[in-house]
Amino acid sequence: MAKLSLLSLSLCLLVLFQGSLAQLSRSRSRSRSEEYSRRQNECQFDNLQALEPDTRIQAEAGLIESWNPDHEQFQCAGVAVVRRTIEPNGLHLPSYTNAPQLIYIVRGRGILGTVFPGCAETFEESQRGAQGRRSRPEDRHQKLRHFREGDIVAIPAGVAYWTYNNGDQQLVSVTLLDTSNVENQLDQNPRRFYLAGNPEDEFDPEQQQHQQYQEQQGRDRSRRQRSSGNKHNIFRGLNTRFIEEAFNVDSETARRIQGQNDNRNNIIKVKGRLDLVSPLIRSSQERQREGEREETWEEEREREQQERERDWRRSPRGDYNNGLKETFCAMRLKENIGDPSRADIFTPQAGRISTVNSFNLPILRHLRLSAERGVLYNNGIYTPHWNMNAHSVLYVLRGQARIQVVDHFGQAFFDGEVRQGQVLTVPQHHAVVKQAISEGFEWVSFKTNDNAWVSPLAGRTSVIRALPEAVLMNAFQISRDQAQKLKYNREETFLLSSSRSSQRRAAA
Known part of the structure; x- marks a missing residue:
């Protein structure tokens, strides 16, 4: 009888526990749905602007x-x-x-x-x-x-x-x-x-x-x-006595920790x-005493490459959470994307692009962010494309460019020039194209995904190149010869030289 009562109690508790889990799951699902709906509403605006600091x-x-x-x-x-x-x-x-x-x-x-x-x-x-x-x-x-x-x-x-x-x-x-x-x-x-x-x-x-x-x-x-x-630092809101007790210091030190009478x-x-305490500072002092040279850029790049290889060996396979805490203290927090020798995409006539994502900087898998550093030479074009799984926030480093962004209605969401120091947001899935003006164009784009994908519209790896000629002929009402030119006229991938510039150079 006692066993039967205990079994009944256990079953009741199990049902209640499962009901609570279901309620929690529904609550979390509803919260995610509300957040998704809110985020969608945030992206409903008419146009974009290249913004200066406020x-x-x-x-x-x-x-x-x-x-x-x-x-x-x-x-x-x-x-x-x-x-x-x-x-x-x-x-x-x-x-x-x-x-x-x-x-x-x-x-x-x-x-x-x-x-x-x-x-x-x-x-x-x-x-x-x-x-x-x-x-x-x-x-x-x-x-x-x-x-x-x-x-x-x-x-x-x-x-x-x-x-x-x-x-x-x-x-x-x-x-x-x-x-x-x-x-x-x-x-x-x-x-x-x-x-x-x-x-x-x-x-x-x-x-x-x-x-x-x-x-x-x-x-x-x-x-x-x-x-x-x-405003004040977080210690300012604490009682001075608590700070004295927590750090075992006198009242004068506690007040300085709180930033009292500090106008900085x-x-x-x-x-x-x-x-x-730094090995590089120590190494520099030793070299100066011994009359040796400082570390060259080539040696620094080699050392950083060794760090990347070590980070790759330590990085977890499969489920990221299984190994993150074991390697977090020693993980790399930086990656250089400004060095031209590290470019991922390079076209001599158009420019170069370097990327950092969770593959070459594993901590980004935890942050769910990535970045792209680009350089366009005079009149160089970054092929029309869209970001498949991320928003892109572009900051202009140097030069100027004309940028067009097109929304799902096929209308120009942004059509204008951007210059050094400005920021432009390109929402996910919106088509975008960049062309450098006169002295060239350099930028860095922050992307809201640790492995952001780009889908090009023109070039050797583009959507248009991958479509059958018959589809292009019927979709655009063009001849087979025109469809073939549309597909195969560009052998570059992402960075394109201006055809008008090439024609001018040929005529000269």
Whole structure:
């Protein structure tokens, strides 16, 4: 009888448990459906614009410029964009964000420090006096990464990091935050949490210098509550006594941690030089003492290639989650796509393209992001194409180009010129074509998929090339000879030289 009662109770609990799981599954499914519907509505707008930064923050040792994340183009893609300029010996204070980030280094060199919870402090020093005793406690911290122009740097959501310009020129970078990423469980507002200083909000609408979106901002403020002006680091909101207890420090130190009486904001000037534990810094000092040369670009590329091969051997096969935590602390966070020798696509008359995705930078599989770095020579054309599984956010590095974007009605969604420093969003599936003007065109595109696919309309690997001649003849009402020319006149893949330029050169 007791066994029968226990069995009945177990069956009841099992039914209740399954019912709860079903309810949870339905709730999650409904949530995903609502999110999908909301995201679709965000992409319903009439045209695109090449946008300039809206917000400008002058810091002690640099400049921060951001694009209004409430603009419909960024709402459609679910992203935010920031450009930072750090002066030599400038330090962007430690912070973390609610969304994964891709950072492209436009100009300069620097040092990146990241803090992954649970990872060991593998960089350490030992200072000892004349009698072998330490003159001060040894410093230990997590791995430092040196970056240079052309590098893409990946930062997961919630990972604290800082950036230091140890070069002799300005360090310029452009950053994409994927606020619609599954790792962000807040809302689509970009949020940066600072661990030090009294920073200003990079996306504060009150600081916008351009007023073309005033009506939209009025609507956005009803759903987005931000404080204007300076904000504080996360320690400022804690009781001073808690900080004293947590760190076992005196009240003066606790107040300094909170940033009291500190007028510096996001990027500060370092007094002297930043004293860091780094094998490259140590190696440079040793070479100087021994009169040897510094590491050449070729040696640096070879070293980075060895890191990629090591990362590939360590990267998990099959289910990414099975091996991620075991390799996370040692995974590469950067890949150079600015070096011409690493181009994935190259046409001598038209230009080159380099890509970074989850295959050559495995951490991007976790971030679900990728990037493309392109160069078009004078009058070079990036063949008409569409992005099959991603939005694309294009930032102009140098030069000018004419770009056309076409929607599903066959109408020009955007038809105009873009220039250095502007941002243009190309929604998923919209056809796009680029042609460089006069001095050429260089860009970087951030894509909202770790393995973004491009489907070309013209060229050797295009959709048109793959269609039967009979289909082309009937679809376009053309002759067989015209269909053959349509299919086979272009032997390039993605980058095309201008036929008009070729005709002019032949005539000359």
